[in-house]
Amino acid sequence: MKVKSIENPSQEDLLNILSEGLSSEAIITIFAHCRVHYDGRAKSELGNGDRVIIIKPDGSFLIHQREKREPVNWQPPGSRVSFQVEEDRVRIISVRRKPRETLEVELLKVYLASYLQAEDSEELTLMGSEAEMRDYIFENPEVIEEGFKVLFKEKPIKHGIVDLLGRDKDGNLVVLELKRRRADLHAVSQLKRYVEDLKEEHGNVRGILVAPSLTSGAKKLLEKEGLEFRRVKPPKREKAQRGKQKTLDSF
Amino acid sequence: MKVKSIENPSQEDLLNILSEGLSSEAIITIFAHCRVHYDGRAKSELGNGDRVIIIKPDGSFLIHQREKREPVNWQPPGSRVSFQVEEDRVRIISVRRKPRETLEVELLKVYLASYLQAEDSEELTLMGSEAEMRDYIFENPEVIEEGFKVLFKEKPIKHGIVDLLGRDKDGNLVVLELKRRRADLHAVSQLKRYVEDLKEEHGNVRGILVAPSLTSGAKKLLEKEGLEFRRVKPPKREKAQRGKQKTLDSF
DNA sequence: CGTGCCAGGTGCCAT
DNA sequence: ATGGCACTTGGCACG
Numbered sequence: 001m002k003v004k005s006i007e008n009p010s011q012e013d014l015l016n017i018l019s020e021g022l023s024s025e026a027i028i029t030i031f032a033h034c035r036v037h038y039d040g041r042a043k044s045e046l047g048n049g050d051r052v053i054i055i056k057p058d059g060s061f062l063i064h065q066r067e068k069r070e071p072v073n074w075q076p077p078g079s080r081v082s083f084q085v086e087e088d089r090v091r092i093i094s095v096r097r098k099p100r101e102t103l104e105v106e107l108l109k110v111y112l113a114s115y116l117q118a119e120d121s122e123e124l125t126l127m128g129s130e131a132e133m134r135d136y137i138f139e140n141p142e143v144i145e146e147g148f149k150v151l152f153k154e155k156p157i158k159h160g161i162v163d164l165l166g167r168d169k170d171g172n173l174v175v176l177e178l179k180r181r182r183a184d185l186h187a188v189s190q191l192k193r194y195v196e197d198l199k200e201e202h203g204n205v206r207g208i209l210v211a212p213s214l215t216s217g218a219k220k221l222l223e224k225e226g227l228e229f230r231r232v233k234p235p236k237r238e239k240a241q242r243g244k245q246k247t248l249d250s251f
Numbered sequence: 252m253k254v255k256s257i258e259n260p261s262q263e264d265l266l267n268i269l270s271e272g273l274s275s276e277a278i279i280t281i282f283a284h285c286r287v288h289y290d291g292r293a294k295s296e297l298g299n300g301d302r303v304i305i306i307k308p309d310g311s312f313l314i315h316q317r318e319k320r321e322p323v324n325w326q327p328p329g330s331r332v333s334f335q336v337e338e339d340r341v342r343i344i345s346v347r348r349k350p351r352e353t354l355e356v357e358l359l360k361v362y363l364a365s366y367l368q369a370e371d372s373e374e375l376t377l378m379g380s381e382a383e384m385r386d387y388i389f390e391n392p393e394v395i396e397e398g399f400k401v402l403f404k405e406k407p408i409k410h411g412i413v414d415l416l417g418r419d420k421d422g423n424l425v426v427l428e429l430k431r432r433r434a435d436l437h438a439v440s441q442l443k444r445y446v447e448d449l450k451e452e453h454g455n456v457r458g459i460l461v462a463p464s465l466t467s468g469a470k471k472l473l474e475k476e477g478l479e480f481r482r483v484k485p486p487k488r489e490k491a492q493r494g495k496q497k498t499l500d501s502f
Numbered sequence: 503c504g505t506g507c508c509a510g511g512t513g514c515c516a517t
Numbered sequence: 518a519t520g521g522c523a524c525t526t527g528g529c530a531c532g
Contacts, residue, residue, distance in 0.1 A: 002301070003282055003362040005256055027303055027317055029280055031254055031367040041432065041525040042379035043487045049371030050253070052278055054303065058318040066278055066369045067309040069327050070512060073375070076320050076527075098503095101525070111254040116282040116362055118317045120300030124324070128293035130508060156532085159472045160436055161506060180508085181292070185411055185521065189440040190507090193472075215520060221410045221444075236294045292510040321527060327512075349518095352510075381523060407516085412521060431523085436506065441522090466505055 005114035014090055014113050018083055021115035025057035031112040032105075036063055036073045040101025046072060053092070053105060055081055061094045061103060075103045130180040133234040134163060137176070137210065141166065144208065144230055148174065158197045160190070165198075173202050179211035180234040187211070188221045195227065256365035265341055265364050269334055272366035276308035282363040283356075287314055287324050291352025297323060304343070304356060306332055312345045312354060326354045381431040384485040385414055388427070388461065392417065395459065395481055399425065409448045411441070416449075424453050430462035431485040438462070439472045446478065 004020065006013045021028040030053040036046040046063075051072070054062040061075035079096040090110075094103040134153060141148045147169025155162045164176040175198060177183075177191040187209060195207035207227040214222065214229060222229060255271065257264045272279035281304040287297040297314075302323070305313040312326035330347040341361075345354040385404060392399045398420025406413045415427040426449060428434075428442040438460060446458035458478040465473065465480060473480060 003258060005258055005363055005365070007254060007256055025317075027282075027315070029282075029303060031278075031280075031365070031369075038525075042377055042485075044375050044377045044525080046375050047373035049373045050367060050369035051371065052280060052305065052367065052369075054315065056315070056317055056319075060318065060320045062315075062320065064278070064305065064307070064313075065371050066276075066307055067311065067328065068307075068513080069311045069313065069322075069325055070524095070526095071320075074320055074525080076525085077318065099525090111367055112256055112365055114256070114282070114363055114365070116301060116303065118282075118301035118303075120302065120316050122298035122300045124295050124297050126293055126295045126510080128510075154531090156506090159468060159475075161531095181510090182519095185444070186437070186441075189444050190437075193436070193440050193443075217410060217520065224410075234293075289510075295510080319528080321509095321511090325510085327510095350510090377525085379525080405516090407521090412516090432525090433504095468505060 002117045002119075003114065005112060007112050009110055009113045011085070011088075011090065014107075014110055015083075015085065017113040017115060018090075018092075021055070022081060024115075024117055026115035026117045027057065028055040028115045029053065029112075030055075030107070030110060030114070032107045033109040033111070034063075035106045035108065037104040037106075038073050038102070040096065040103075041099055044073065048108060050111070055092075055094075059094070059096075063103075063105065073103060075101065079103075128180065128234045128236040130163075130178050130234065132237070133178050133180055133210075133232065136235045137164060137178070137232070143232060144174075144176065144210065145169075157194060158200075159193055160197070162194050168206065172204050172206050173198060174206045174208060176208050176210050178232075179209070181211070182213045182215060183209050183211035183218050183229075184215045185217050185221060188218050188225070188227065191227055192225055253368045253370075254365065256363060258363050260361055260364045262336070262341065265358075265361055266334075266336065268364040268366060269341075269343075272306070273332060275366075275368055277366035277368045278308065279306040279366045280304065280363075281306075281358070281361060281365070283358045284360040284362070285314075286357045286359065288355045288357075289324050289353070291347070291354075292350055295324065299359060301362070306343075306345075310345070310347075314354075314356065324354060326352065330354075379431065379485045379487040381414075381429050381485065383488070384429050384431055384461075384483065387486045388415060388429070388483070394483060395425075395427065395461065396420075408445060409451075410444055411448070413445050413449075419457065423455050423457050424449060425457045425459060427459050427461050429483075430460070432462070433464045433466060434460050434462035434469050434480075435466045436468050436472060439469050439476070439478065442478055443476055 059079040062071040075094040084091040152165040310330040313322040326345040401417040403416040
């Protein structure tokens, strides 16, 4: 019996679903008219309305309204769930420590209470991430320019971590900042920070923003700062393997 | 009849729930053993497992595994749902245009099919955001320093938009970059970009990072760049009202 | 743990 | 639509 569900449950029914669901590490889903209070890093109030509530066995807690991809309120994994029973209503409370955050759902009317003892050992395989773009350029440095050689991947420098660090055919140090999508002002600032950092210890340093495209503002700032752009799209192929720290001595 | 649910539904039952749910603008929730394919900005595959699927009337589509706050796969609001019926299984397809993205869920076994015709007119009221911090400082500029006056809120400059722009008691232009939480390298880079921008047209410009705290790296970079820090925590009080563009002529 | 940074980020609001 | 940026960002990998 993987699943259990009760429409318009009595208070006893509801409490059964909750305790069985929690103790059996199931995913609990409740349709309810409710009100929500949150206090922690921020603070929020949500008045009465119909929502979908999900409680996962890892402590994740989601409250969804009828619109948007994002939950209106939530609690991250690791939070602890408990419930209080009052005269005519049940209150579900989720507490997170460090930072201390509490989420309180006042259930005014429950339309459906259910849980699923989910078995799932599969993990997502994702193609087209920046990590894959990095590996791709690492293996095919010529897509940046002829004679380009990679020295480091994910190299920590004074203020931050550089995606790729290499040398051009003239021996200049080259910093690459990769973006899997259209690069914006933030990306240019990031690249500029790395270039300025490295210029302090090494002579000339080139900075290249590598992305499928640029926003108008990014282009303006990039040109003003004497930085460069190479158009590269993230490859959508199966990730080969964990390409860890690659170090080629000093530089 | 706000809610409908069927445990271990027949294919006909399932199709009824889906079409009734979609046409009545309900939130549809399905517990199922399934497999998922996604292709769009990136590409992903997810093997067989038990998941919770949510389809919202605005086109939002969520697939949740038993862990994490984030859906393993999803589709944003505005996507269009349809379904294909095969011999022994149903396939739910969600398509987004611009960018073109498709999400396909192959339902191998459905444990529970349900929907809720949710009525909800309430919106979240949130306290402690950066916007509130901005309004707070706008109204109480002395929390930055004695004699500080605000000139602009959300002021667009050459490369970006400054949170707050003002003048100190000596007449120097002052840029404030606000963070509702511990400020990091990114915040410092952002502030530096604004300060450099304004220095080109105006004489001396001070940059102050306003946040509850700083990361170690942010502190180092901030000091090296001659920028300043003021410790301010975001206020958790009810938002007063929409404080729009505040312009005090030129500066 | 804190620091740094990506994300199929999402959402909001501006031009 | 594009742009610039915040978010209770979440999640991960590394020191």
